[in-house]
Amino acid sequence: MPPIHTDGLTKYYGDVRGVEDLSFAVEKGEVFGFLGPNGAGKTTTIRTLMGFMSPTEGTATILDADIRDAAALRSVRGNVGYLPSEPSFNENVTGRRLLEYHGSLRGDVRSDEMLELFDPPLDRKVREYSRGNKQMLAIVVAFMHDPDVLIMDEPTSGLDPLKQEQLLEFIRTEQQRGKTFFFSSHILSEVRKVCDRVAIIRDGHLVELEDVESLLDRSGKVVRARLGGDFDADSLALEGVHDIEVSGDASGGERGDGHGSDGAGSIGDGSDTADSDGSGDAAAANEATSVTFTYTGAYEPLLEHLLEYDIYDLSIEEAPLEDVFMRFYGENPAERVERVENGEIEEHENGEIEEHENGEPTDRAEEADA
Numbered sequence: 001m002p003p004i005h006t007d008g009l010t011k012y013y014g015d016v017r018g019v020e021d022l023s024f025a026v027e028k029g030e031v032f033g034f035l036g037p038n039g040a041g042k043t044t045t046i047r048t049l050m051g052f053m054s055p056t057e058g059t060a061t062i063l064d065a066d067i068r069d070a071a072a073l074r075s076v077r078g079n080v081g082y083l084p085s086e087p088s089f090n091e092n093v094t095g096r097r098l099l100e101y102h103g104s105l106r107g108d109v110r111s112d113e114m115l116e117l118f119d120p121p122l123d124r125k126v127r128e129y130s131r132g133n134k135q136m137l138a139i140v141v142a143f144m145h146d147p148d149v150l151i152m153d154e155p156t157s158g159l160d161p162l163k164q165e166q167l168l169e170f171i172r173t174e175q176q177r178g179k180t181f182f183f184s185s186h187i188l189s190e191v192r193k194v195c196d197r198v199a200i201i202r203d204g205h206l207v208e209l210e211d212v213e214s215l216l217d218r219s220g221k222v223v224r225a226r227l228g229g230d231f232d233a234d235s236l237a238l239e240g241v242h243d244i245e246v247s248g249d250a251s252g253g254e255r256g257d258g259h260g261s262d263g264a265g266s267i268g269d270g271s272d273t274a275d276s277d278g279s280g281d282a283a284a285a286n287e288a289t290s291v292t293f294t295y296t297g298a299y300e301p302l303l304e305h306l307l308e309y310d311i312y313d314l315s316i317e318e319a320p321l322e323d324v325f326m327r328f329y330g331e332n333p334a335e336r337v338e339r340v341e342n343g344e345i346e347e348h349e350n351g352e353i354e355e356h357e358n359g360e361p362t363d364r365a366e367e368a369d370a
């Protein structure tokens with residue numbers, strides 16, 4: 001049995017859905033990312049997995065212990081590390097005292113080693129701790145008994161960028177020692193650095209489960225450029241370019257990078273673009289165009305194309321997770337299920353949606369099938 005396995009895991013808070021019908025397995029030695037926007041159900045899943053709440057339906061196992069069986073779960077706790085989303089400790093004792101206490105519960109194999117990487121001020125009382133200090137203390141507590149399975153809820157939150165990077169690096173090293181990680185995040189970039197596979201949860205439903213490389217290939221990059229020269233927006237219709245927005249801009253910098261300025265408009269929507277700032281002929285030589293788009297292809301053809309212009313600024317970043325959701329899962333999954341049940345749409349195995357009219361496939365859908 002995989003170290004973590006869920007089977008139809010469902011948790012409702014009264015009438016409020018936390019998560020519904022989650023089924024997945026986390027394999028030994030895997031770093032498994034659990035991704036979703038705020039309120040998607042990440043914490044609910046983790047707290048249910050840890051046995052802090054009973055599932056409404058379905059179940060899960062951790063190291064073969066059924067989470068509904070408190071005694072079984074207790075027997076494996078010593079081999080599970082847990083990092084909550086908002087660590088709460090007894091505020092009136094020192095960090096050192098807390099480590100001694102947790103060491104007495106589950107053992108302390110490596111707190112000294114951990115403290116070299118994550119170093120909260122141990123002799124101060126926890127109530128004096130900053131958010132980042134508390135997070136570091138919680139990380140030491142999660143790892144100090146050297147568990148085989150680590151369950152972590154947004155583990156980098158509260159850490160400064162250097163410590164965030166150290167934690168991700170530490171996770172990679174621990175994975176090589178055969179440790180299994182299940183961690184939630186809403187930050188795609190950190191997930192891509194360490195995870196083998198990701199599950200994406202939205203509105204309590206699992207909407208995707210795939211390896212990270214495939215997800216990133218599909219999610220694309222956000223490209224922002226400020227280009228000089230005689231910019232022709234239509235020429236950007238390269239394969240893999242989506243959601244183009246352009247705006248006129250003055251290259252002297254008075255108007256910032258122009259992103260999101262009043263002049264913004266989509267190609268084809270009839271809005272004025274390169275000249276929208278009305279800067280006139282005198283400024284023409286200094287005129288720049290800001291362009292933002294999503295790109296899913298190889299870099300070379302894109303860069304070759306952009307090099308036809310003077311490039312004042314260029315940034316290529318991963319698409320925010322929210323954009324990934326909108327691109328691939330723009331519809332609320334629960335509504336989608338309802339529409340399938342009502343015969344309004346049909347969902348094919350390749351993920352394509354076929355629209356029906358009055359319960360019948362449209363001509364367009366039939367053509368697509370042919």
Ligand SMILES: Nc1ncnc2c1ncn2[C@@H]1O[C@H](COP(=O)(O)OP(=O)(O)OP(=O)(O)O)[C@@H](O)[C@H]1O
Nearest residue numbers: 013016017018036037038039040041042043044045
């Ligand atoms: N104690 C609770 N009582 C009632 N509803 C709750 C409770 N905890 C969570 N919920 C609801 O369950 C859903 C999932 O919340 P959850 O906290 O699991 O999401 P999350 O993905 O962890 O979000 P975030 O990234 O903001 O921490 C939300 O609709 C939330 O409002």
